[in-house]
Amino acid sequence: MPGIHLLKIAAPNVAKKARPGQFVVIRIDERGERIPLTIADWDEKEGSVTVVFMEVGTTTHRLATLGTGDYIADFVGPLGVPTHIGKFGTVVCVAGGFAVAVIKPIAQALKERGNKVISILGARTKDLLFWEDELRQVSDELIVTTDDGSYAR
Template sequence: MQTVVGQDHHCRCQSAVGNVFGLVTSAAQEGFRILERQDLAPRIHLLRIAAPAIARKAKAGQFVIIRVDERGERIPLTIADWDQDNGDITVVFMEIGASTMMMATVGAGDCVKDVVGPLGVPSDIDNFGSVVCVAGGVGVAPVVPIARALKQAGNKVTCIIGARSHNLVFWEERLGSFSDRLIVTTDDGSYGRKGLVTEPLTDLLQSETVDRVIAIGPSIMMKFCAKCTEPFGVKTVVSLNTIMVDGTGMCGCCRVDVGGVTKFACVDGPEFDAHQVDWDLVLARQRTYLEKENHALKDSKWRAFEKTLVRARE
């Protein structure tokens, strides 16, 4: 695997984010140009970014680390799509904390400071037979390239989408185009089947042969998908979204326990055998900086609002 920083397509454009933070005034700032921005659902956004060096190397299951500006946190995001001919990559993210809130304020024509990748070990793609892909919430985005690759490899692909409500379901048609069967569930029953993704997953395990399950979404969802498949002895793969800093394994922030051995999600993963993951440790480590994140979020709301005002006055 080769990791590149898409240096061959830096743009020089005025950074609105920089203006808000006081990093630049009238000077131009290098970065990676946003080619397109879409709002897919409430607080869920798509960015298509010019990064030809990354697009040439990207494979299903890999991710990038993005920094919006010089003061920004490093945000790991799975590559949801890429176009080698046009030299761009697509990422999808949800506004959860301060950094993703700031990222949500950039638009087409803006630049982000850093895009590093492709990082991580690509998904294991082969003709396994019958594969079930479970996508919870924003996890639909990373499942799409995996489902596409699995379908191209000759698998029968069943996809399950889970969301809290109908308005949070996105990319249903896109995922459906790579699926032999698509099941949608919502917690409140406003669309598709009412309930959790584990319910149709259990039905499939009980009624037919399933050779592999891939689950991507909130950690608690992946944990219970693993519990569903374990009694059936079905190989289950999850993609862990851990805290990351450098993306090379040096910082140790992304360490996880897999089968009693310490692994680093950024270099050994992000995909692991779900039945070997210490889920209690994963969930506990996600809460490590919760207090600081809440503090930063309160501050970022004012900064994001200030940037919105700057845009409105332009």
């Protein structure tokens, strides 16, 4: 997807405590601005945290150019109140565009808790759909739509 990036960061302390619905604050270097990013995924055993972001300005452009072994000055988190994950029965998770990065870990946790998860994913066009397969894996049913009607499942 154009302008959308996944960044996996080694952050064992954050990965150990991360929960669905939380975020981190990243600062690339000492002069850079701090930006909040949703925790899209994490692996406690590996000690990694994955964030998803859209390249829209100087900071996210610089973040997109980072490679393996590059340095980030600050990676603070997890922050925010985690989403309440209960046994509700049937739940519906809705995401538009790359906001699926927020919904995917929530849907996954709800399914692991024993809920039937119906997810709805939308985007303006088929080209702007992101993480359809990943959301499908954690949903019992996935409905996909586009504003322009170019794609639906």
